[in-house]
Amino acid sequence: MTALSLETIVKPGQPLQLTLPPDFPQGRVRVTIETLPPVKELNWKPQTEFGKRLLEIRQQAIAKGMSLNTTDEILAEIREDRREDCDDPNLR
Secondary structure, three states: OOOOOOOOOOOOOOOOOOOOOOOOOOOOOOOOOOOOOOOOOOOOOOOOHHHHHHHHHHHHHHHOOOOOOOHHHHHHHHHHHHHHHOOOHHHO
């Protein structure tokens, strides 16, 4: 069985639309909708225009249902990119 978990924000009067990955198996599926606890407000505010823009991009991505990577996932991706760019064994 293949499972896919999605999170999104439901807004009044807007249909809920799902776009599945192209390799998702065809056939019967079960869709369950449950409410989630509210997202905690950030206790800090960006100090620079660049920081404000990055926060704005992040908030837009979350609102569109994009899932955010954990710190470990980000670091693993960086390590993998470095391996591709260099044969240095110290980066492996």
